[in-house]
Amino acid sequence: MDLNYGAEYDDFRKDVQAFCKEYQGVSFKSESNDNEMSDALSGSSVNKKAAKEVTRSEWQKILIEKGFIARAIPKEYGGYGGETDIIKSRIIATEFSKAKVPGGMGGQGIDMLVPTLLEWGTEEQKQQYIRPTLHGEMIWCQGYSEPNAGSDLASLQTKAELIDGNWVINGQKIWTSTAQYSQMMFCLVRTEPEASKHAGISFILIPMETPGIEIRPLVDMTLKAGFNEVFFDDVTVPEENIVAKRGEGWSVANSVLGHERGSLADPNATMNRLNTLINMMKEQTIDGRRLIDIPSYRDRLMQVQGKVMASQAHSLRLLSSKINPGQNVKLGGMIQKLVGTELRHELEGLAIDVLGEIGTLYEDSPYLKEDGSFQFTYMYFLGLIIGGGTNQIQKNIISERGLGMPKEPKVTEAS
Amino acid sequence: MFFGLSEEQEQFHDYVKKFLTDNVTVDEIRKIASGEDVALQQEIYGGLINLGINALLVPEEHGGLGADLLSAVAVAQGLGAGVGPIPFAGAYVMAPIALNLAGSEAQKKKYLSQIVSNETKFGVGLSEYVAAREDAGIDLSGDKANGKALFVIDGDEADYFLLANKGGVLFLVDAKDQGVEVTKLTSVDKTRSYLELTLKNVIAEVLPESEKNPEIAKKVLDAGRIIFAADSLGASESMIEKAVSYAKERKQFNRVIGSFQAVKHMCAEMASDLEPCYAMLWQAAHSFDHSPEEARLQACQAKSHISEVAKMVSKKATEVHGGMGFTDLLGLHYWFKRIGLNRQLLGGPELIREEAAEIQGFNQ
Known part of the structure; x- marks a missing residue:
């Protein structure tokens, strides 16, 4: 050590x-x-x-x-x-x-698209897109999920046909955050309908101003963050907007998906939120008694602190495994999304509980603590528990790839 | 920068774990637990002494290996993994640390070298120092000790007992002293010894530095807690391995049960909650020797958090085994009970979390 x-x-x-x-x-x-x-x-x-x-x-x-x-x-x-x-x-x-x-x-452009283009893009694509994205002048949204392709993403049906040197796109995407502010979308589409499920997908870049795109806001439970549904009706983009080759879209997407999962629950942010919670529990009172002096609240705080400390130490161990080749952290990175999002949800939920009725206040209410961020983040992290590959999907990945357990046998088409 | 067990520590751990899993079957554990096969227990004990686990924490000047607590953690993980039926946390971790930090030069010279030669064995009773149950506790008056110590560990063959009064003064009593009465306590975990001591006018050999500095007793406590956390972590690791391998073999509805998500998810939950515990434990052990300002909090949190995770693992891993998990035939319960005892020793999670809050000045 x-x-x-x-x-x-x-x-x-x-x-x-x-x-x-x-x-x-x-x-x-x-x-x-x-x-x-x-x-x-x-x-x-x-x-x-x-x-x-x-x-x-x-x-x-x-x-x-x-x-x-x-x-x-x-x-x-x-x-x-x-x-x-x-x-x-x-x-x-x-x-x-x-x-x-x-x-x-952060955001889809900087966290996801830039590493994707560095790995898979043509020289022209790198020149054209990376600089404005890094400078925050080109915002991207991600067109992956569809109403019938959620956890089973590879069954996506939005199709792109190559007609006269252009991709003509028809279909629908969902859960598209920031679509309303974005200049561009990177999108998974089906270009090879004859190929197998995973081999028929391509990765295409679409300017959001292209005619035929309709964005409908999808309000989520926080009433704030906002996803969208995005509809494509004969949306036409040039042939060179494809990243990598036809049918390689699944590999392209997977090469950066792990990156997204890891970034969903940063241990530094969790530690900051814990400190915010501790300070709040020292300041706020019930009947004149500080929240932190109430033994049952204090015990829950200490439980969460234990988990945060474990996560912090674990992230050091992961860091070490990246700079010391040969150091094996068996399940190391795989558990980060599951453990990190659940912990954050628990932490924010504890803050609401110790605040009691105050903890239910929202938006512009008087008596809000920390601008109402505990309620917002509590709900938002429920979204992250579901998004980015649900935590149940994470458990499948951990048990299959981490523990070597068998996949669930395929069910033959239900009648 | 390197965060983890060194190659040497890794080897130490693997050796202990392999030694136990290769040489000690569940049948043999059962025989040792019932007291039926004392010779086998001695053989295992001897094998691990040959490896040097007794000399690990004794400074080199007294003939020991002068290793840090992280090395002892590596051993304890291995012992927990194989439910090693031998003394360790008290005899070879808390006792040498107490002697080294609080003993006079003469005491160090005498006892530390005897730990290395394994001719003198120490039982340890600090339960009353942490939290006295049943009005137990020991009063020190001059060089005389009176009272009762419950839940003394590693004491079956002890020549001396390391004890403390409520103020954290550490002292030794000779097991052969006529005023020492030893009663066995039967716990669920039959892989380790558990005693009650009654002391009547027994000569107490005080470790003098502990009178001057009450932090020493806490340091000894931290070490013990980290080792019990390591033992539980090792036991949990084994339980997960057993559950996963059972789930890959056992068939129901014409499928291995490990292909059912209900079972897979239990395994994933166990593994993902346990994984960060390694780093937490190693960091606490590292801080014990190298970052004293962080060490107390980390020791408390490691003991309480790992105890909670281990409890969850011991339940779910048993459930994955179905009815067989509940039987003595499979013997999974030895790991379950080991985790159960570790959880309570030197303070259960709630008590330790309260201490963690106190260390940070939260409860005024």
Whole structure:
């Protein structure tokens, strides 16, 4: 066991700390009212009265210039052009989180599409799409799920036909977050109807302004975040908008899916939320008694703290396995989505319970604590427990790939 | 940066686990548990002593291996995995740590080398220091000890007992002292010994540093808790392995039951809740030696959290085995009971969580 990163990293940490100090309290010029809640999700809190105001896009550029994000993405595509260094990434995440300085933008474009294009895209595609995406100027949505293709994603039916050098797309996608703000969609479509289920899918990039696309909002239980249904009626995009070859879409999508699952429950964010909860329990009272002085509440808090500490330690072990080839963390990454989302849901739920009736207040109510973020996040994480591959699907993956248990036998078509 | 067991620690663990799983069948465990085969128990004990588990935590200057607590954790995981029917947490972890931290030079010289040669064995009774039940407890007055110590561990062949009063003063009593009365307590876990001591005017040999520094007793406690957590983690790991392999073989409705999602999901739940416990445990053990400011909280949380996960695993793994899981024939219950005893020793989860809150200044 050696938990030291080494002198080189101590210097790097100091640089990051200095940066965080300089930008402490930075806030965003309001472009959309989603920021507040996304800050609660990431566990950072942006000071609304702060003097330093930047746009999200300006903030992206500042972070890229420093190499705090897009670190290993080549300069020619708008990245920092450095080496991948997971220890540095970890230091950046930890220090930003501690200082509550907002990190870079997330979202489908940066988290999913950019790594996909780096691996599978043509030179033209990389040149065209990566830079504006990294700079927050091109927002992407993901067109994967369909009404009849949820957990069984590979049975998707939205079809694309190649007609006169163009893909003509017809069908429907669902659970499409940010479709209403997006300039582009990356989409899985069926291009080879004769091929087997998995081999008939292609990965296609679609400008959202293309005629024939209709977006219908789908309000979720938080009444805030908002998915959409997206309908395609003879939507026509150029042939070169395909990523990789025809029929390779399933492989393309799978190569970055694991990335999404891991990013759904960041242990740093969970630790920040735990600290927020602890502070709240020291401040709020029942009959003049601090919430943290009530033994049953305190015991539940300690139980959640134990789980958070285990998750934090586990993420260190995962980090170690990435930099020490040969170190085997059997189920390591596979469990992250399941354990992380359940823990976060439990933590936010505890905050609601200790607040009692106050915990049920929402939106613009007086007496709200932490801007109502506990209720919002409690519900939002139920969404994440279901989304990104339901936690039941995760259990199938863990038992089959992790523990080597057999797949459920296929049921022959029910009558 | 490397987070995990070193190659050497890994080998230590694998050796202990393999030694037990290869050499000790459930039938043999049963014979040892019933007291029917004392020779076999001694043989296993001897085998592990040959490996040096007794000398692990004794500093090199006293002839030991001078290893850190993480190495002892690696051994304890292996012992838990194979329900090792031998003394460890008290005799070879808490006793040497107590002697080394609180003993006088003369005491260290005498007793630590005897632990290495295994000619002197220590039972340990700190239950009353943690939480006294049945009004038990020991009063120290000068060099005389009076009272009762319950739930003393590793004491079956002990030459000395390491005990504490409520203030955390650590002391030794000679098992041969006429005022020491030893009564066996029968617990569900028959793989380890469990005793009651009654002391009447017994000579107490105080470990002097513990009088000056009450933190030493807590340090000894932390070590014990981390080791019991490690034992439960190892036992849980084995229970999951057994459940998964049973589910891959047992057939019902013309299918192996491991192909049913109801069964697979139980296995996935066990595995995914246990997996982060490894890192939590190793971090706590590492902090014990290298980050004292974080060590107490991590030891408390590791013991309480791993106890909870292990309890869940012991239940679900038994259920995966169906009726067979409930039988003595399969013997899965030895692991179930081992986890059950570890959970309560040196404080059950609720008591330890309260301590964890106190360490952080939460309960004023």
